[in-house]
Amino acid sequence: MKFFATSLILFSTLVSIRADPQILNLREYLNGTIATVNNVEDGASLYVASNDSPDSLNNIQITTGGNTYRLSDLAAVNPDGKPNKVVINGGLTITTTNPNTVTYALSGCIYITTAAQTNDPAFQVFVITGSHHVDLTGFSTTVVLNTQLKVQTDDADQPQKSTYVQNLVVPDTHISVAFQWGIPAANWKQITNNQFFMNPFSFKTVDNSGNVVNQAYLFDHVEPLQVSLDYWYITSNGSITMDMQNNFVSDHVSTATAVTTTGILVNNNYLFEQHTVNLLSDPTRSRTVGTLLSAYPSSNAVVNFVFNGTDGSFVQTVDNKLNATGEIQTTQLSTSTFTITSTDITAGIFYCQYFALNGALLATTASTAAPSTGNTQNTQTTVNVQGTTGSTVVAGSTLSTVPTVPGTTGSTVVAGSTLSTGSTVNVPGTTGSTVVVGSTGSSAATVTAVPSVSSTMKTTAATTVSAGTGSTNQGTTVSPGTGSTSLISTTTIATTTSSVRSLSVLSSVIISILML
Incomplete structure (x- = not known):
């Protein structure tokens, strides 16, 4: 009897x-068929x-447990998005009297x-099915079942089903939320x-x-999220709110609504067309961009x-041989757009x-480094502006005030422009030499520029000054007066060691002006 009881427990477990x-x-x-659904439990x-x-x-x-239910009754949904349900007891069968032509056109699911x-x-x-406000609390798993979209756009790649998620609020860093594709497995509490x-x-x-180091950043601002899937689920560990809607908004070209932000682009459809997100930027700050990517391209597609x-x-590139699952890539880049392209419409x-x-x-501020043969250095042209001594501003930035150069009347320094032909500068070892734009000089590692009376001296961002054999000086710096403001941008070469990543760096064009 003990052996029988143990066997029964084992059988029940299986x-x-x-x-x-x-x-x-x-x-x-x-x-005309009575379909029995296998692998369901009471x-x-x-x-x-x-x-x-x-x-x-x-x-x-x-039919289950001797009771029969019509799907028209079970498909009703409460205003909060909670559906009706039936608890299975004693197996499950499904029958229909619809003509097969009607059945083939159905979009719903059980x-x-x-x-x-x-x-x-x-x-x-x-x-x-409509618009629903969702409140989640504590450690929870929430399954979202989408229904056929009620709106139609001209997009060839519009999905059949999608959830439009807005106003997602995660109140603090101790709370987290994750969206996951598919439905939760039987062991749904395990990490996936x-x-x-x-x-x-x-x-x-x-x-x-x-x-x-590991870093976790809580985004206070989240773009509207289009989850173009038939079904998906949410795992969370605290109080989270959001609005969900049966809706789709054409998003081939969209614009972010904040500088620091996050969003998603999901393709679960047979067709795909290029998508571009125009990102907002702040040139006064450093910038990190990145992705969480899972991609399984079709046999004909290379997706970038x-x-x-x-x-x-x-650039991150995937194809049907080099796909990706849960890969996170980041880089520092002053990004203006994020684009997804495919070599085939069946992406x-x-x-x-x-x-x-x-x-x-x-x-x-920019530091000054003495140029040496064979090395590339950053140099700066220093102007003694009234009320300052040797202060600098990176050329190409914006000055909030226009400084006045001592010894001149109405002369101005304009960062980001070009030295005017005939402007007077004091080159070391000379007095009152004249710069002729386009001429060649043997050396001029540091130039102290002093415009002549009634003339205007203009400097150019990323100006190249000849400084001896084999060396290159990049970047002209002009000092601002008291109260002026300067902005600079940095050039970052972003690299990745992943085998599924390729990188292209668009190099800046430097206009060279050789000084005599």
């Missing part, structure tokens, strides 16, 4: 293992997600959980690698000492995920979260 969550598409159940919950016509749903029935998920108060289900959005965003960076900026670009499946994060204020 049966429980076989009972997995399931998605059943309504279009697969044809007229105590599991059944939900219907469909906005197909009530007449069609009325002709589909499920979702079946496990008994353990039914009994977990932190496990919940939403069906998105199917996240396509997270906030805070966790990534590795390098500190000032060159050490790799590209950050473009004034100081370069950062395949990808889930991409992008972010742009402003950092510390950039330095406002």
Whole structure:
């Protein structure tokens, strides 16, 4: 008897293992058949997600525990997005009296959980048919079932189903939220690698000492999120709110609504067209951009995920041989756009979260390094502006006030322009030499520029000054007067060691003016 009891427990355990969550598409159940659904367990919950016509749903029935239910009754959704459900007891069968031509056109589905998920108060289900405000609390798992979109755009790659998520609020860094594709497995509390959005965003960076450190940044601002999937789920560990809507907004070209922000681009459709996000920027601060990427391109497609900026670009490339799952890549780049392109309109499946994060204020002064043969150095032209001694501003930046040069009347220094032909400068070892733009000089590592009376001296950003054989001097610096403001930008060469990444850096063009 003891052996029999042990065997019964083992058998029950095996049966429980076989009972997995399931998605059943309504279009697969044809007229004239009684379909028995396998691998379901007593105590599991059944939900219907469909906005197909009530007449069609009325002709589909499920039977469990000796009771029969019409899908038209189960498809009703409460204003908060919570659907009706049936608890399975004694097996499950599905029948329909719809003609097969009607059945093939159905878009809805049936979702079946496990008994353990039914009994977990932190496990919940939403069906998105209209507009719903969602409040999540504590450690929770929330399944989202989308229904056929009610709007139609001219986009060839518009999905059939999508959730439009807005006003996502994560109140502090002790609380986190993740969006994940698919449905939760029977062992849904185990760690998985199917996240396509997270906030805070966790990534590795390098500190000032060159050490790799983990960083998590909570984005106060999140772009509207279009989750173009038939179903997905949310895991969270605290109080989180958001608004969900059965809606789709054309997003081939969109503009971010904040400088520091994050968003997603998801493709789960057969077709794909190029998408571009115009990012806002702040040139006074450093900037980190990056992605959380999972991509499974079609056999014909090469898909590129590209950050473009004034100081370069950062490219991630995937194809059907070099795909990606849960890969996080970041770089420092003054990015202006994020673009996804595919060499084939059948791009395949990808889930991409992008972010742009402003950092510390950039330095406002440039150091002077003596040029040497064979080395590239940054040099600066120093102007003694009234009320200052040797102060500097990077050429090409914006001056809040126009400084006046001593010994002149109305002369001005304009950062970012070109030296006027005939302007007078004091070259070391000479008095009152005249600069002729385009002429050649043998040496002039440091030039102290003093415009002549009534003349205007103009300097050029990234001006090259001849400083002896083999060396190059880049960057002209003009000193501002008291109260002036200067801005600079940095050029970053972004690299990645990943085998699925390629990098292109757009180099700056330097206009050379040789001084005599």
